[in-house]
Amino acid sequence: MRRLLRLAALTLGTAAAWMLLLPRAPLRQPLAFSHARHAGMACAVCHRGALEQARAGIPEAAVCLKCHATAPRAAAAVKWDEAGRAQPIAWLRVSHLPDHVMFSHRRHVGLARLECTSCHAEVGASAVPPPRPPMRLDMNACLACHKREGANQDCAGCHR
Ligand code: HEC
Ligand code: HEC
Ligand code: HEC
Ligand code: HEC
Ligand code: HEC
Numbered sequence: 001m002r003r004l005l006r007l008a009a010l011t012l013g014t015a016a017a018w019m020l021l022l023p024r025a026p027l028r029q030p031l032a033f034s035h036a037r038h039a040g041m042a043c044a045v046c047h048r049g050a051l052e053q054a055r056a057g058i059p060e061a062a063v064c065l066k067c068h069a070t071a072p073r074a075a076a077a078v079k080w081d082e083a084g085r086a087q088p089i090a091w092l093r094v095s096h097l098p099d100h101v102m103f104s105h106r107r108h109v110g111l112a113r114l115e116c117t118s119c120h121a122e123v124g125a126s127a128v129p130p131p132r133p134p135m136r137l138d139m140n141a142c143l144a145c146h147k148r149e150g151a152n153q154d155c156a157g158c159h160r
Pocket of ligand 5: 154
């Protein structure tokens with residue numbers, strides 16, 4: 001009996017550990033957008049808020065249609081009509097901070113002149129949409145850079 005209990009506890013423990021260790025399910029974007037194919041363009045053409053606003057923003061279909069009034073090459077494979085033209089593209093956001101944290105792209109990109117890669121690694125150059133954030137943007141990551149750069153480390157600087 002005791003052995004059985006021990007086994008049950010072990011199984012439960014392992015299951016709990018797995019749930020903690022398991023990464024969040026990878027995201028699947030509605031269209032296989034390739035940053036690499038648009039490498040000649042400034043990031044802010046599509047992410048309009050990156051320099052001046054809190055949110056960088058995800059581009060709406062109108063931005064794409066400036067160049068893609070007709071479906072782009074290899075479009076059959078990417079369901080352009082269905083996802084890209086017929087309706088606003090339902091892009092999913094990969095990076096997410098909880099509501100109690102304040103973050104502004106303007107502050108970091110417009111003022112502090114940090115590169116996008118310092119927080120998003122190579123997303124801007126990749127050939128496929130990232131299934132999950134390539135870098136952790138948790139409190140420790142924020143604080144590590146704030147310490148390094150001599151930026152504000154007060155709780156109230158980041159938390160409402
Ligand atoms: C400034 C012009 C421009 C804008 C704006 C633009 N694209 Fe493109 N896009 C291109 C060019 C040029 C190519 C062709 C590259 C090639 O043929 O390899 C392309 C290729 C593509 C392809 C095909 C990629 C492949 O694997 O062959 C897709 C899908 C695509 N774009 C989606 C989008 C989406 C979605 C948007 C809006 C978020 C967008 N594009 C905005 C110029 C643009
Ligand atoms: C032609 C438009 C276009 C250009 C130019 C562009 N992006 Fe994007 N970007 C998108 C679209 C569409 C998505 C959403 C789909 C995806 O994740 O690939 C996206 C997603 C992202 C994301 C993920 C956002 C999230 O939720 O975490 C990052 C980071 C990003 N882009 C960075 C960049 C950087 C850096 C550059 C410049 C080097 C750049 N992008 C240039 C269209 C563009
Ligand atoms: C100091 C770190 C940092 C830098 C530098 C940075 N980002 Fe972000 N980015 C973030 C964080 C954190 C989020 C999530 C914000 C949230 O959930 O409110 C984010 C979210 C995004 C998103 C998702 C949509 C949105 O507006 O939330 C895009 C797109 C994006 N960033 C693009 C860029 C581009 C392009 C650059 C460079 C011009 C850039 N970022 C520079 C940290 C950064
Ligand atoms: C790669 C370095 C870096 C990372 C990562 C980073 N920051 Fe910053 N942050 C800075 C710098 C540098 C400043 C000072 C900008 C200025 O000149 O105002 C700053 C300023 C700020 C400010 C303004 C603080 C004030 O009151 O002066 C807030 C809020 C902030 N960051 C939040 C965050 C959050 C939240 C994260 C994590 C999601 C984060 N930062 C990640 C470098 C970074
Ligand atoms: C540079 C920005 C920054 C500063 C400064 C900062 N935090 Fe945070 N904090 C974050 C971010 C981003 C998150 C959300 C991501 C995470 O949970 O790591 C967070 C999350 C938290 C959480 C919630 C954890 C959870 O489980 O939801 C608490 C509590 C917290 N911070 C307390 C503090 C305290 C106390 C201080 C001051 C000693 C502080 N923070 C300073 C950025 C910051």
